[in-house]
Amino acid sequence: MSSQSLLDQLIGALRCLPGVGSKTAQRMAYYLLERDREGGRHLSHIMAEAMERIGRCSCCRTLTELEVCRLCTNPHRDAAQLCVVETPADQTILEQAIDYRGLYFVLGGHLSPLDGIGPREIGLDLLDARLSEGKVKEVILATNPTVEGEATAQYIHDMANARDIRTTRIAQGVPMGGELEYVDGATIAHAFSGRSEF
Amino acid sequence: MSSQSLLDQLIGALRCLPGVGSKTAQRMAYYLLERDREGGRHLSHIMAEAMERIGRCSCCRTLTELEVCRLCTNPHRDAAQLCVVETPADQTILEQAIDYRGLYFVLGGHLSPLDGIGPREIGLDLLDARLSEGKVKEVILATNPTVEGEATAQYIHDMANARDIRTTRIAQGVPMGGELEYVDGATIAHAFSGRSEF
Numbered sequence: 001m002s003s004q005s006l007l008d009q010l011i012g013a014l015r016c017l018p019g020v021g022s023k024t025a026q027r028m029a030y031y032l033l034e035r036d037r038e039g040g041r042h043l044s045h046i047m048a049e050a051m052e053r054i055g056r057c058s059c060c061r062t063l064t065e066l067e068v069c070r071l072c073t074n075p076h077r078d079a080a081q082l083c084v085v086e087t088p089a090d091q092t093i094l095e096q097a098i099d100y101r102g103l104y105f106v107l108g109g110h111l112s113p114l115d116g117i118g119p120r121e122i123g124l125d126l127l128d129a130r131l132s133e134g135k136v137k138e139v140i141l142a143t144n145p146t147v148e149g150e151a152t153a154q155y156i157h158d159m160a161n162a163r164d165i166r167t168t169r170i171a172q173g174v175p176m177g178g179e180l181e182y183v184d185g186a187t188i189a190h191a192f193s194g195r196s197e198f
Numbered sequence: 199m200s201s202q203s204l205l206d207q208l209i210g211a212l213r214c215l216p217g218v219g220s221k222t223a224q225r226m227a228y229y230l231l232e233r234d235r236e237g238g239r240h241l242s243h244i245m246a247e248a249m250e251r252i253g254r255c256s257c258c259r260t261l262t263e264l265e266v267c268r269l270c271t272n273p274h275r276d277a278a279q280l281c282v283v284e285t286p287a288d289q290t291i292l293e294q295a296i297d298y299r300g301l302y303f304v305l306g307g308h309l310s311p312l313d314g315i316g317p318r319e320i321g322l323d324l325l326d327a328r329l330s331e332g333k334v335k336e337v338i339l340a341t342n343p344t345v346e347g348e349a350t351a352q353y354i355h356d357m358a359n360a361r362d363i364r365t366t367r368i369a370q371g372v373p374m375g376g377e378l379e380y381v382d383g384a385t386i387a388h389a390f391s392g393r394s395e396f
């Protein structure tokens with residue numbers, strides 16, 4: 001056992017949450033202990049479950065506790081369209097912003113050779129296997145409009161091109177250098193519908 | 199089991215934290231799952247422990263996993279001074295801001311008859327028993343400078359007065375209507391040293 005009080009341990013542990021400094025962590029700890037123990041118990045239980053059981057969909061690599069996620073197994077989605085995004089958060093943003101009936105592929109990042117992140121690290125071998133099946137007719141490249149996102153899109157375009165599959169890129173209605181996650185839904189929707197041949 | 203995905207359940211559960219809306223909860227969930235599972239595991243474990251094991255000190259009513267907290271059992275603290283605060287957060291703020299060697303009593307709120315919060319609900323029976331022991335020579339009233347905090351201070355003043363114990367009130371250097379928890383340390387220190395007879 002630590003010599004720190006359990007309260008101080010809780011405050012320290014809460015700081016692993018993004019954007020939570022010591023002052024905010026303290027307020028959260030007091031709030032849970034004084035006003036919402038049931039919420040705290042529930043959160044601790046769900047968090048433990050989530051950390052153990054959530055992995056990546058074997059088909060699209062998004063975060064899910066299932067072997068294959070619900071979206072991939074949804075028979076009403078159109079397997080001919082495959083939208084490639086960097087993160088599960090980007091997938092959620094797109095899914096909420098647009099009326100899209102195709103499927104997704106979640107890279108979990110972008111190519112970054114200097115950080116040792118090559119094609120395998122972002123699942124491009126799995127994507128290539130998917131493209132080889134012949135169902136996908138259009139790859140929609142929705143990686144971030146950053147240097148790395150563009151390079152990743154270019155790499156996937158070349159991959160798809162080698163299999164005679166059409167690729168489109170979401171329009172640069174999203175601000176250059178920005179992150180999809182922070183763009184409003186209307187801009188995203190506009191950029192998506194204005195996508196062009198890559 | 200819920201029909202919601204485990205990820206959605208995690209996002210929902212994170213919203214029990216104060217100041218955390220759906221967008222922030224989503225970002226926290228993705229962050230833990232993609233970049234800090236170990237931190238998430240640790241947090242879930244400490245949080246479960248804290249919700250079960252942290253109670254109130256039987257002596258001063260602050261939050262602690264011990265029967266009597268470390269501050270109350272510290273032989274170097276002066277039992278002649280007893281500082282009364284509304285919350286454990288206020289106690290922490292004072293302890294960090296000033297060079298105080300006395301003890302504390304944590305009400306866990308303030309008198310609020312309309313909400314059914316009377317003397318017993320904020321531990322004033324326990325405080326009176328403490329005062330009856332004869333060790334306390336000065337009660338320092340550090341309740342919030344709000345209407346309720348003033349009324350609570352007045353009530354405790356009358357209680358102490360009946361036992362011929364001196365009471366002081368921290369100076370109104372803290373802005374009227376404000377909450378101690380949001381006041382900077384220098385102001386708190388100034389108000390504390392400038393306390394006067396109640």
Ligand SMILES: [Zn+2]
Binds near residue numbers: 057058061070071072
């Ligand atoms: Zn999937």
Ligand SMILES: [Zn+2]
Binds near residue numbers: 269270
């Ligand atoms: Zn205590």
